[in-house]
Amino acid sequence: MSLVIVGSVAFDTVETSFGRREKIVGGSGTYCSLAASYFTRPKVVGVIGRDFPKKTLALLRSRRVDLLGLRIRPGKTFHWEGRYGEDPNVRTTVRTELNVFRDFRPEIPAAYAKADIVYLANIDPDVHGFILRQFGTPKAVAMDTIRYWIETKRDALVRELGRVDIFFANDEEARLLSGDSNLIAAGKTLLGFGPALVVLKKGEHGAIIFGREFIFGVLAHPHARVVDPTGAGDAFAGGFLGYLDKAGSFARREVRRAAVYGSVLASYAIEDFGIGRFLTLDRAAIECRFREFRKLVSF
Numbered sequence: 001m002s003l004v005i006v007g008s009v010a011f012d013t014v015e016t017s018f019g020r021r022e023k024i025v026g027g028s029g030t031y032c033s034l035a036a037s038y039f040t041r042p043k044v045v046g047v048i049g050r051d052f053p054k055k056t057l058a059l060l061r062s063r064r065v066d067l068l069g070l071r072i073r074p075g076k077t078f079h080w081e082g083r084y085g086e087d088p089n090v091r092t093t094v095r096t097e098l099n100v101f102r103d104f105r106p107e108i109p110a111a112y113a114k115a116d117i118v119y120l121a122n123i124d125p126d127v128h129g130f131i132l133r134q135f136g137t138p139k140a141v142a143m144d145t146i147r148y149w150i151e152t153k154r155d156a157l158v159r160e161l162g163r164v165d166i167f168f169a170n171d172e173e174a175r176l177l178s179g180d181s182n183l184i185a186a187g188k189t190l191l192g193f194g195p196a197l198v199v200l201k202k203g204e205h206g207a208i209i210f211g212r213e214f215i216f217g218v219l220a221h222p223h224a225r226v227v228d229p230t231g232a233g234d235a236f237a238g239g240f241l242g243y244l245d246k247a248g249s250f251a252r253r254e255v256r257r258a259a260v261y262g263s264v265l266a267s268y269a270i271e272d273f274g275i276g277r278f279l280t281l282d283r284a285a286i287e288c289r290f291r292e293f294r295k296l297v298s299f
């Protein structure tokens with residue numbers, strides 16, 4: 001199968017209780033594609049400025065990430081700044097400089113049109129239609145969102161959920177979008193908007209996957225040290241979708257395994273600032289933590 005990821009490739013400035021890093025590489029498309037690259041050859045659609053480091057592009061290529069859909073435009077790369085308090089689950093966006101991302105109307109290379117899985121990471125819901133029209137008939141369309149779109153374009157977002165198969169949201173977003181304070185009720189309400197699968201991420205508490213006829217829970221790795229939570233959600237999606245792409249099936253068993261791989265990739269992403277942990281992470285470590293997850297819940 002094949003997986004296309006449409007998302008931001010960015011510079012991030014982050015401050016956590018472990019320190020501050022200025023203009024390190026981030027972006028939802030970057031985290032997601034690196035995480036997925038352990039299972040499949042993801043294709044990335046995004047835009048960067050000429051200031052984006054060649055070294056990172058070389059890293060992505062060395063991980064077999066297809067960059068044909070990544071446009072380089074004159075101007076500066078998207079720059080996001082976020083700050084976390086003592087509680088790593090609470091994040092404040094300090095600034096968002098859209099730069100070349102401002103007028104991003106993703107053009108999908110013809111070679112990507114037959115993708116089996118399309119993932120729309122944090123994309124303006126009003127642009128989804130424009131993107132999806134350029135694809136044939138993917139087996140699954142997945143999307144994530146952010147608080148900003150829920151607050152500014154709720155109707156468009158709910159409309160888009162009607163044509164999405166897999167929806168990722170964190171607990172705060174799920175409550176806000178569904179209007180339900182109980183997370184189980186929220187998951188069910190979101191399923192009612194259209195997706196066949198709703199993946200609710202709960203930070204250090206793991207994730208719950210809602211299907212039409214099942215609910216599956218996965219823990220997060222029990223970390224006492226969360227260096228930088230940025231990108232955990234995107235790494236989860238990358239592990240989850242990358243695994244499903246490789247498995248070539250959306251059977252319930254594969255969805256459950258995908259959720260564990262999602263949690264494994266997210267757990268590694270937060271161990272260092274930015275994409276730092278991915279520089280050394282190998283497949284053996286992923287399998288090792290996958291087995292630890294099994295031990296964690298078998299009784």
Ligand code: AMP
Nearest residue numbers: 008010026027080122230231232233234
């Ligand atoms: P996550 O922590 O998984 O929610 O994703 C964090 C990533 O999202 C960061 O690396 C940012 O560069 C990126 N990001 C933040 N705001 C936006 C936005 N408005 N559009 C696209 N990407 C964003």
